[in-house]
Amino acid sequence: MKDIFIFPAVFSKDEDGYSIYFPGIEGAFTCAETFEEAVFMAKDCLELNLDGIEEIPKLINIEDIKLENNEYVVMIEADMVSYRKKYYSQPVKKTLTIPKWLNDLGVQKKVNFSKLLQESLKKELDLL
Known part of the structure; x- marks a missing residue:
């Protein structure tokens, strides 16, 4: 687009x-x-x-x-x-599902899930 x-x-x-x-x-x-x-x-x-x-x-x-x-x-x-x-930059709460082991590992490594999802979406949509 x-x-x-x-x-x-x-x-x-x-x-x-x-x-x-x-x-x-x-x-x-x-x-x-x-x-x-x-x-x-x-x-x-x-x-x-x-x-x-x-x-x-x-x-x-x-x-x-x-x-x-x-x-x-x-x-x-x-x-x-x-x-x-x-x-339109106000936060929108999204519910998503990932495997428990992946969530546990992300929490252990202190991954910022929201930031990672935003960056991945921007990359996928050619906005970076």
Whole structure:
């Protein structure tokens, strides 16, 4: 599964700041006072919207985006692994089964079972 996406955002400069929306992603819009804040808010908006949908929208051609006089396109990156780490890092209790002899040996060797499982899962999922 792909975890990094780049989508075009339409920025418009108004008297009181910037308005931002993502063509092709329904409901994906935000605003900000400064350009720096607008880029940050656009990234946050894109990641939030991609996290909430099952199928990633097809990327729209920049040439197909109809712009008004005060609008321009800024490409925004969404790193979904970093987003999930930031917002979904609370611990989740898992029940699992291993042979008693393996558990006893792990306890004897002072193995941190949770840490080992996390590291193994990250390796298995190509997140390391």
